[in-house]
Amino acid sequence: MRNQRIKGFAAAVLALSLIAACSDDKKTTSTSAPVACATTTPVKLQLQWVTQAQFAGYYAALDQGFYKAQCLEVTILEGAVDITPQTVLANGDADFAVSWVTKALASREAGANIVDIAQVFQRSGTLAVSFKDKNITSAKDYAGKKIGNWGYGNEFEVFAAMTKAGIDPATVENVAQQFDMVGLLEGDIDAAEAMTYNEYAQVLEAKNPATGKLYTADDLNVISYEEQGVGMLQDAIWADGARLSDATYKDTAVKFVAASLQGWAYCRDNVDACAKLVTDQGSALGLTHQTWQMNEVNKLIWPAADGVGFIQQAAWDRTAALAQETKNLEGTTVLTKAPTADAFTNDIVTAAYAILKGLGVDINGTSYKPATVTLTEGGA
Amino acid sequence: MFVLAMALVAAGWEIYKKFGPQNGGEVFGWKILPRAKDRVMPHISDILGRFTDPLNRASSETVLSVVLKGVWFSFRLVLAGFGMGLIAGLLLAVVMTRFRFAERAVLPYLVVSQTVPLIALAPLVASWGGKLHLFGWEWPRWMSSAVLGAFLTFFPIAVGALRGLQSPTAASLELMDSLAAPWRRTLFTLRFPAAVPYLVPALKLGAAGAVIGVVVSEISTGLRGGIGRLVIEFSQKTTGDPAIVYTAVLGAAFLGLVMAGLVAIVDAVFMRNRPKEVEA
Numbered sequence: 180m181r182n183q184r185i186k187g188f189a190a191a192v193l194a195l196s197l198i199a200a201c202s203d204d205k206k207t208t209s210t211s212a213p214v215a216c217a218t219t220t221p222v223k224l225q226l227q228w229v230t231q232a233q234f235a236g237y238y239a240a241l242d243q244g245f246y247k248a249q250c251l252e253v254t255i256l257e258g259a260v261d262i263t264p265q266t267v268l269a270n271g272d273a274d275f276a277v278s279w280v281t282k283a284l285a286s287r288e289a290g291a292n293i294v295d296i297a298q299v300f301q302r303s304g305t306l307a308v309s310f311k312d313k314n315i316t317s318a319k320d321y322a323g324k325k326i327g328n329w330g331y332g333n334e335f336e337v338f339a340a341m342t343k344a345g346i347d348p349a350t351v352e353n354v355a356q357q358f359d360m361v362g363l364l365e366g367d368i369d370a371a372e373a374m375t376y377n378e379y380a381q382v383l384e385a386k387n388p389a390t391g392k393l394y395t396a397d398d399l400n401v402i403s404y405e406e407q408g409v410g411m412l413q414d415a416i417w418a419d420g421a422r423l424s425d426a427t428y429k430d431t432a433v434k435f436v437a438a439s440l441q442g443w444a445y446c447r448d449n450v451d452a453c454a455k456l457v458t459d460q461g462s463a464l465g466l467t468h469q470t471w472q473m474n475e476v477n478k479l480i481w482p483a484a485d486g487v488g489f490i491q492q493a494a495w496d497r498t499a500a501l502a503q504e505t506k507n508l509e510g511t512t513v514l515t516k517a518p519t520a521d522a523f524t525n526d527i528v529t530a531a532y533a534i535l536k537g538l539g540v541d542i543n544g545t546s547y548k549p550a551t552v553t554l555t556e557g558g559a
Numbered sequence: 560m561f562v563l564a565m566a567l568v569a570a571g572w573e574i575y576k577k578f579g580p581q582n583g584g585e586v587f588g589w590k591i592l593p594r595a596k597d598r599v600m601p602h603i604s605d606i607l608g609r610f611t612d613p614l615n616r617a618s619s620e621t622v623l624s625v626v627l628k629g630v631w632f633s634f635r636l637v638l639a640g641f642g643m644g645l646i647a648g649l650l651l652a653v654v655m656t657r658f659r660f661a662e663r664a665v666l667p668y669l670v671v672s673q674t675v676p677l678i679a680l681a682p683l684v685a686s687w688g689g690k691l692h693l694f695g696w697e698w699p700r701w702m703s704s705a706v707l708g709a710f711l712t713f714f715p716i717a718v719g720a721l722r723g724l725q726s727p728t729a730a731s732l733e734l735m736d737s738l739a740a741p742w743r744r745t746l747f748t749l750r751f752p753a754a755v756p757y758l759v760p761a762l763k764l765g766a767a768g769a770v771i772g773v774v775v776s777e778i779s780t781g782l783r784g785g786i787g788r789l790v791i792e793f794s795q796k797t798t799g800d801p802a803i804v805y806t807a808v809l810g811a812a813f814l815g816l817v818m819a820g821l822v823a824i825v826d827a828v829f830m831r832n833r834p835k836e837v838e839a
Contacts, residue, residue: 229781229792259781260791261682272686360798361598365582384799388597458615461783463625463792465615557800559616 216250220431225256225264225273230460232446232472233376233414234277235453236299240442242456249434249534265293268417274428275435280412280495281502282332285513287522292420295523297436297488297531298495299443300479303410305336306379307402308363309370316400318344318407327356327368335513337372339409339505340402353508360385370402376475380468384558393556412498413479416488420521429527437531440487444540447477450550468558474550481544488528495523569603576600601802606809609802622803626810629786633773633814636701636785640708641769641818647709648716648765655717656724656750657742666721673714677772678779681707685780700782707776711768719761723754759826766818774811786810 226234237255240246246253256273258264264276265283269291276283280295287293307326309315315324318340328334341348354368360381363371373379379401387394404410416436422428446453454470462469480487502513535542576595584592593599610623651669655662684703691698727749735745777787789807797804 229788257781257783259779261678261779262685262781263682267686270686359794361801364598364798365594365596378798381796381798385598386799458618463614463789464795467616555616557796557803 216247219247219250219252220434221252221254222246222275222431222435223254223256223273224435225262225267225276226258227264227277227279227414228258230255230257230457230462231377231464232454232457232469233476235446235457235473235476236443237277237439238442238456238460239445239449239453240438243442243445245438245441245445246435249438251431251434251438253435253438265291265417268293268419271419274419274431276417277414278417279332280415280498281335281513283415283417284499284502284518284522285332287518288514288516293417294420294423294521295415295490296418296423296432296527297416297440298412298490298523299416299439299488300412300414300476301483301489301491301494302479303336303403303405303413304375304475304479305404305410305413306373306375307337307340307370307404308360308373308379308382309400309402310363311398311400313369313400315370315402317402318346321346321351321370323350323352324369325352325354325367327354327362327371329356329358329372332513333372334507335501335505336404336409336411338507339411339501340404340407342505343407343409348506348508370400375403375478376472380471380475380554380558383554384468384556386556393554409501410494410497411501412494415490418527423524432527433530433534436488436527437534440528440531440542441535441538441540443480443487444535444542444544446473447481447544447547450474450477465555465558467552467555471552471554471558474552477547478549481547483543486528486532486542487544488531490523490525490528572600572603576602598801601805605802606805609800609806622806626786626789626806629784629789629807630810630814630817632784633770633777633786633811634817636705636773636777637708637766637769637814637818639702639705640773641712641766642709643705644709644712644765644769645716645762648713648761649720651713651717652720652724652754653746655721656746662721669714669717672710677707677711677775680710681776681779685776685782700780701784703780704773704776704782704785708769708772711772712765715761715764715768716758719757719764720754723757724750726757727753755829759822759829762822762825763819766822767815770811770815770818774814786814 224237226237228234230238234255237253241253241255256267263282263286264273264278265286267273268276269286275296276293277299280298283291283293283295307315307318313324314320321341321344326337328337338348341351354362356362356368356372358378360371360373360378362368363382364385371378373382382394382399383396385394386392387398416439418432419428423432450473451470454466454473457473458464458466458469464472483489485491499514499518503515503517504512506512532542579595580592581595583594586592597605610621610626612622614620614622614625651665655665681703684706685700687698687703724746731749731753732745735749740748773785774787774790776782777785778791781791782788786807790804790811793804793807
């Protein structure tokens, strides 16, 4: 009798596993705009983090059928804590990846053959945020203060600013910062590293216990590393360098970049729609927060004098130089030598402009004006 | 009793909030007492209240519904992982019981396998998603999380079952031998029943391991839909909304309780006839 029962139990466990196996794998794939395509090319895009307005252009291109119109079947792969987009790309698990230039160049130096084919964010969005009473208005004031940084390669603008201001990083109390702003609010950190489009907004979404109201920009001193002249290039679209010599992949890259940039142009003109889109895609962050983020991200992209996604030699060289010169606390630099000339190419983005001009898309956004977004508690 | 214990924990939390140091405290120069501020320790009522709030302005879905959906999604992965881990663990134990050299060859590697950090393994296993094809069947992304759950489950089960399968006395084994029972018969008639008391605690450890494996790998690989994913998404909101992350944490705790409850039921079913067993 007993072995009957054991068999029964084993069968039950198997059955449960099978029930569990029936759960479906949710993928984000394009749905709209039927266009006559002889064949559609499947494309996988790896993001750096979970769905949020930082990647709205790609979601808009998917939602508005811009990828479909270029005969691409795009799957967007979200990032997470332990996912490195440039590694996923180099391993062939994705066709394109979104990554910060500095981090991708570090992977490139380590042997990953990846190429920057579109510099979507042409300005750096990194800030140092501190409360007014700390009197930190430039990197010169860092001496003797508790300065937060995220580490993991996100800290180099902080150290570049100190070096530029003639401050020895050893005279600064460098604090490892969490990815939330509680450390700043609790006074563990005097000046915290923050992205314009995310952590800065988190501070403005928190309640000041002294007044019972939300913190405002008037409570804070904000230093922009871009304005300090030490901005390093961030979100760019990276392609597999080895496959770029293949004409089919190169053609796919041109179409993919064109449709993605069309998505970014759409989000420039439709801030609210794009914020709603990413919120509906299942972001748990609130709609107000995403609207703020969309607006701030647009400021990093538009106006684009040479065209959206164009890689400017000056900004590239500055990023590469800072990446070689700036030492962090461990005394290491991001790069040990200059990246080779084939680390980026404007060929793809230039070819994409031909497609975009044919579609009547404004690639410069000369008349772009940022919106004003009012934040609410918790970013609801 | 369980409800009472929960109430005591909640009361302890609120008492600490009331009397604990607002800015944290030091004991012998070590800063170990947590801050009792609302931003760090929200009131229990705030946390529970968040469950009925809508997730955000764009949706009317409540936080409770989102958390329960996450729990349900992860629960299925945990069951799949637990099932796979159970089968793998039992098979390993049987093979190790049958062949002594297998025990000597494999057991050290089982121990080594458990020292590999889950977060190092997670991105690797996750990359199988959508890439690996087995006999025309595509490896889905969620399967990677289930496998990592199984990875933590199989070890206690393999070790517990091995111990249990080896537990019959020499006299019992000799009796089976003298009756010319084949090895399979000995396995099912003697060894498995004898292993049950060893298996039950192993199942408890395995169930806890499956929950940890699935939730941690969801955090690590960002698998959409699970409770682990909610933990990272909600923790991004903690600056302005400290209570919400605790709703996801409570969801994960609830998932653990459900698994513990299931194992308790299995335990009760299997151990029901124990006294009779001893007589026999």
